Amino acid sequence: xxxxxxxxxxxxxxxYRTCPRSGLQFERNAERLMIFNAVTAVxxxxxxxxxxxxxxxxxxxxxxxxxxxxxxxxLTAHGINMLIFWMIFFEVAVLYFCxxxxxxxxxxTPKMAWLAYALMLVGAVMxxxxxxxxxxxxxxxxxxxxMATPWFYLGLILFAxxxxxxxxxxxxxxxxxxxxxxxxxxxxxVTFGAIVAAIIAVFTIVSGAIILIPTYLLALGLISxxxxxxxxxxxxxxxxxxxQINVAAHISIWxxxxxxxxxxxxxxxxxxRGAFLLYILFLQLASAHHLxxxxxxxxxxxVVNTSYFMYFAVLASMIHGLTVPGAMxxxxxxxxxxxxxxxxxxxxxxxxxxxxxVFISIVGFGFLGGISGVMMGTEQLNLIIHNTIYVPGxxxxxxxxxxxxxxxxxxxFLIPVLxxxxxxxxxxxxxxxxxxxxxxxxxCLVMMGAGTLGVSRRHWDMAFSxxxxxxxxxxxxxxxxxLVGIGGLxxxxxxxxxIYITVGSLLWGKKLDQGAVSPRFTPIPPTARTAAAQTYGxxxxxxxxxxxxxxxxxxxxxxxYFINWKYLAQLWGMS
Amino acid sequence: MSAILPPxxxxxxxxxxDRVEGLWIAIAFAWCMVMFFMMVGWHIYGKQNLxxxxxxxxxxxxSAKTQAMVDKYTVRTETDEKIPVVxxxxxxDVYLIGxxxxxxxxxxxxxxxxxxxxxxxxxxxHGFSLQPTNINIQVVPGYEHVMKIxxxxxxxxxxxxxxxxxxxxxxxxxxxxxx
Numbered sequence: 160x161x162x163x164x165x166x167x168x169x170x171x172x173x174x175y176r177t178c179p180r181s182g183l184q185f186e187r188n189a190e191r192l193m194i195f196n197a198v199t200a201v202x203x204x205x206x207x208x209x210x211x212x213x214x215x216x217x218x219x220x221x222x223x224x225x226x227x228x229x230x231x232x233x234l235t236a237h238g239i240n241m242l243i244f245w246m247i248f249f250e251v252a253v254l255y256f257c258x259x260x261x262x263x264x265x266x267x268t269p270k271m272a273w274l275a276y277a278l279m280l281v282g283a284v285m286x287x288x289x290x291x292x293x294x295x296x297x298x299x300x301x302x303x304x305x306m307a308t309p310w311f312y313l314g315l316i317l318f319a320x321x322x323x324x325x326x327x328x329x330x331x332x333x334x335x336x337x338x339x340x341x342x343x344x345x346x347x348x349v350t351f352g353a354i355v356a357a358i359i360a361v362f363t364i365v366s367g368a369i370i371l372i373p374t375y376l377l378a379l380g381l382i383s384x385x386x387x388x389x390x391x392x393x394x395x396x397x398x399x400x401x402x403q404i405n406v407a408a409h410i411s412i413w414x415x416x417x418x419x420x421x422x423x424x425x426x427x428x429x430x431x432r433g434a435f436l437l438y439i440l441f442l443q444l445a446s447a448h449h450l451x452x453x454x455x456x457x458x459x460x461x462v463v464n465t466s467y468f469m470y471f472a473v474l475a476s477m478i479h480g481l482t483v484p485g486a487m488x489x490x491x492x493x494x495x496x497x498x499x500x501x502x503x504x505x506x507x508x509x510x511x512x513x514x515x516x517v518f519i520s521i522v523g524f525g526f527l528g529g530i531s532g533v534m535m536g537t538e539q540l541n542l543i544i545h546n547t548i549y550v551p552g553x554x555x556x557x558x559x560x561x562x563x564x565x566x567x568x569x570x571x572f573l574i575p576v577l578x579x580x581x582x583x584x585x586x587x588x589x590x591x592x593x594x595x596x597x598x599x600x601x602x603c604l605v606m607m608g609a610g611t612l613g614v615s616r617r618h619w620d621m622a623f624s625x626x627x628x629x630x631x632x633x634x635x636x637x638x639x640x641x642l643v644g645i646g647g648l649x650x651x652x653x654x655x656x657x658i659y660i661t662v663g664s665l666l667w668g669k670k671l672d673q674g675a676v677s678p679r680f681t682p683i684p685p686t687a688r689t690a691a692a693q694t695y696g697x698x699x700x701x702x703x704x705x706x707x708x709x710x711x712x713x714x715x716x717x718x719x720y721f722i723n724w725k726y727l728a729q730l731w732g733m734s
Numbered sequence: 735m736s737a738i739l740p741p742x743x744x745x746x747x748x749x750x751x752d753r754v755e756g757l758w759i760a761i762a763f764a765w766c767m768v769m770f771f772m773m774v775g776w777h778i779y780g781k782q783n784l785x786x787x788x789x790x791x792x793x794x795x796x797s798a799k800t801q802a803m804v805d806k807y808t809v810r811t812e813t814d815e816k817i818p819v820v821x822x823x824x825x826x827d828v829y830l831i832g833x834x835x836x837x838x839x840x841x842x843x844x845x846x847x848x849x850x851x852x853x854x855x856x857x858x859x860h861g862f863s864l865q866p867t868n869i870n871i872q873v874v875p876g877y878e879h880v881m882k883i884x885x886x887x888x889x890x891x892x893x894x895x896x897x898x899x900x901x902x903x904x905x906x907x908x909x910x911x912x913x
Binding site: 227342345346347348349386388391414415426430432450452453457478482486533541542545615618619624628629630685701702703710716724727730732 | 817
């Protein structure tokens with residue numbers, strides 16, 4: 160104790176706060192870093208959400224609000240703020256949480272973590288200012304030879320360097336925990352998932368560096384040429400993998416929420432962790448599916464990358480799709496909700512936004528995002544989908560319903576636990592995941608509908624005003640795009656509600672007791688064996704309800720898959 | 735709360751799995767195999783596969799070849815801009831240029847006949863989106879993509895650019911006739 164006091168006095172020591180509501184332990188530096196990263200993420204979400212109004216009101220044909228140049232500027236800024244800044248700032252907070260809080264240890268090199276935050280912030284602001292100045296409306300993908308200003312690339316590079324440092328602070332924290340023996344045996348499953356996300360993040364950022372640095376030099380005029388096809392290939396090793404960070408992160412949070420909402424244990428650590436490992440090995444390679452409609456890429460390369468490799472990643476997601484609800488089901492059945500196949504689900508806490516948000520996310524991510532993603536990633540089926548508005552329909556189902564909604568759900572858990580505030584307007588918080596989630600479902604479905612009719616993505620005017628040769632889309636396409644506008648506005652209202660509740664809670668929510676502060680971490684005691692694993696070899700299935708849900712999912716998948724092949728078979732012959 | 739606590743037994747890869755998990759993994763794996771063989775099988779039995787025949791090219795080389803085709807097979811012109819309509823014979827090489835912001839020239843093909851379509855872009859990435867058939871192919875500058883196409887419907891088709899290529903992207907519409 161004397162040593163601790165001396166360390167405290169010298170300023171090198173830290174303190175740990177035990178949250179009285181969750182029992183989680185927060186280290187002082189880590190807590191502040193989590194708060195700053197999460198709040199910055201929400202600011203990026205707010206900016207992206209305001210821009211979304213411009214996007215949907217322009218693509219709604221009857222409204223067609225913004226001028227063409229403004230629309231492309233707004234679309235570029237919307238994509239980058241949502242997909243990069245909102246998600247990665249939030250993920251950095253999640254990484255620190257999964258390392259420092261779950262392992263009850265101090266964060267490694269807090270100064271480096273602040274440097275990472277500063278670089279990310281400077282990069283994000285620089286990129287935003289540049290896009291809003293109007294010279295860099297090049298979209299998220301920014302394909303060369305179409306060029307943005309050097310500031311655009313420099314902003315992204317600084318942000319990426321910051322994110323990379325944050326990943327290494329996360330890894331360093333794991334080392335600290337191991338050395339200080341703050342946990343016993345293996346890391347928790349949620350931390351394991353976060354490690355997977357961080358490993359994918361390192362691969363992603365390195366790919367980004369390989370392609371964005373030469374492009375930056377090209378923008379500066381220091382080199383003369385970046386090959387457009389090589390750019391596309393490496394850009395997607397970065398672009399798609401960055402979405403896999405999100406997937407690994409949000410699935411970790413699904414397990415986390417199952418644990419905090421139900422006290423659920425994973426059915427089998429081997430299955431859940433094995434599925435996470437499949438992500439590391441195979442998910443990034445699946446980014447090849449963006450190149451299926453490209454010239455100069457061989458069939459063998461496409462088939463290997465998008466079938467052999469991608470399907471192991473698909474398999475991993477299908478496994479999580481069973482094991483997350485399965486873990487919830489086992490926990491609920493243990494509490495006595497044993498009637499029939501679905502009493503466990505009917506009696507789930509549907510009024511708790513942390514649970515409802517995650518469950519809506521699981522269903523939407525699987526049915527809408529997962530199935531449509533496999534369609535797009537199938538070599539030949541891609542021909543009827545590539546660059547249509549089906550593509551944003553798909554990725555809004557994966558990254559908005561999947562990741563954004565999961566992060567929103569987690570926030571409701573974090574407001575009292577991390578921010579020590581009571582949530583304002585609990586009634587609104589209760590309905591927010593439903594409003595946002597279901598309007599996003601609708602939005603994605605009608606977008607995919609319009610995409611099936613061929614409507615292009617990233618297109619200012621589906622009426623082609625001023626074109627020498629016109630084309631008129633079928634009336635149904637106009638109807639669908641109108642519904643995209645309505646669904647989009649409803650989703651934006653749901654997002655606005657989230658911002659109101661979270662920012663409002665932080666500003667004027669009732670302050671809660673922060674819990675006992677101590678200069679030392681508390682090692683985690685060993686846990687009991689998992690309930691499900693012990694029933695291995697018994698006569699029944701431990702989670703029959705989840706299995707039935709999984710089979711419904713498979714049936715939808717199989718039907719939709721073959722419907723698309725039928726549609727493809729009617730096209731012109733090509734070879 | 736064991737998903738946020740360390741597992742009880744350190745060697746997690748030795749944990750048993752439940753029957754429901756084993757069954758689902760087997761089913762999901764089998765389905766992934768079906769999907770794998772669909773893609774390979776479609777190359778053998780299906781008619782819609784994207785060609786991988788590609789050459790490096792330059793705008794000068796490609797426009798020379800396109801101009802030669804236009805000079806030889808133009809049957810009429812359309813619109814105020816006098817866009818040539820070319821009607822090349824069956825089996826011939828057909829060229830299509832994508833550039834800011836047009837597809838050039840207008841092609842006239844015959845139903846159930848096969849042609850070798852060559853495409854490239856003169857400037858940025860463009861998207862070849864044939865409507866209302868809904869065939870979508872990326873057009874990348876510097877690369878000449880060659881594919882055999884066999885139209886199976888007659889009528890008037892439009893080629894919409896579906897890769898963002900600048901402010902007038904929405905005016906980039908071409909035409910294709912099938913007799």
